[in-house]
Amino acid sequence: MPNYIRYYLPGHPVFVTLVTHRRRPWLAEPRHAEQVLSAMRRVKSMYPCLHLAHVLMPDHLHWMLKPADGDFSRIIAAVKREVAWRMKLKEALWQPCFHDHVIRDEMDFQRHLDYLHYNPVKHGQVNRAADWPFSSFQAWVDRGRYEADWGTTEPDDIREMALD
Numbered sequence: 001m002p003n004y005i006r007y008y009l010p011g012h013p014v015f016v017t018l019v020t021h022r023r024r025p026w027l028a029e030p031r032h033a034e035q036v037l038s039a040m041r042r043v044k045s046m047y048p049c050l051h052l053a054h055v056l057m058p059d060h061l062h063w064m065l066k067p068a069d070g071d072f073s074r075i076i077a078a079v080k081r082e083v084a085w086r087m088k089l090k091e092a093l094w095q096p097c098f099h100d101h102v103i104r105d106e107m108d109f110q111r112h113l114d115y116l117h118y119n120p121v122k123h124g125q126v127n128r129a130a131d132w133p134f135s136s137f138q139a140w141v142d143r144g145r146y147e148a149d150w151g152t153t154e155p156d157d158i159r160e161m162a163l164d
């Protein structure tokens with residue numbers, strides 16, 4: 001396994017992408033998606049962090065979080081373990097590695113937030129971001145960050161991003 005260098009910056013949000021093992025679409029099953037969200041909540045109680053945004057797709061998950069101490073790797077590992085334990089499966093559920101990006105500034109934050117919430121539309125799952133059930137989009141609409149009909153067309157700021 002390659003040696004990854006990860007940057008842990010306390011006080012900075014991080015965007016992570018977890019991919020299912022062999023891209024199997026087991027997250028398409030609503031009860032599995034609910035188990036992942038439940039595991040994320042449980043792990044948050046063990047490792048203090050702010051859960052900023054998420055989207056669960058059939059074969060991957062994008063998550064923006066802000067760990068209190070900056071160490072997001074142990075949070076990701078704990079979520080993977082918790083999901084495996086909850087599902088009581090012997091086969092691998094996740095690819096062993098994950099992608100991470102430390103958010104640099106407010107513009108970078110908005111770009112990754114847009115990318116995350118537009119992902120179900122990009123992948124042809126729905127016609128607008130609000131229609132995807134396993135996303136934090138509605139919470140951001142409630143906060144006034146998005147209009148309810150946002151996400152029917154790809155935002156300009158994410159066109160060149162390739163994170164899936």
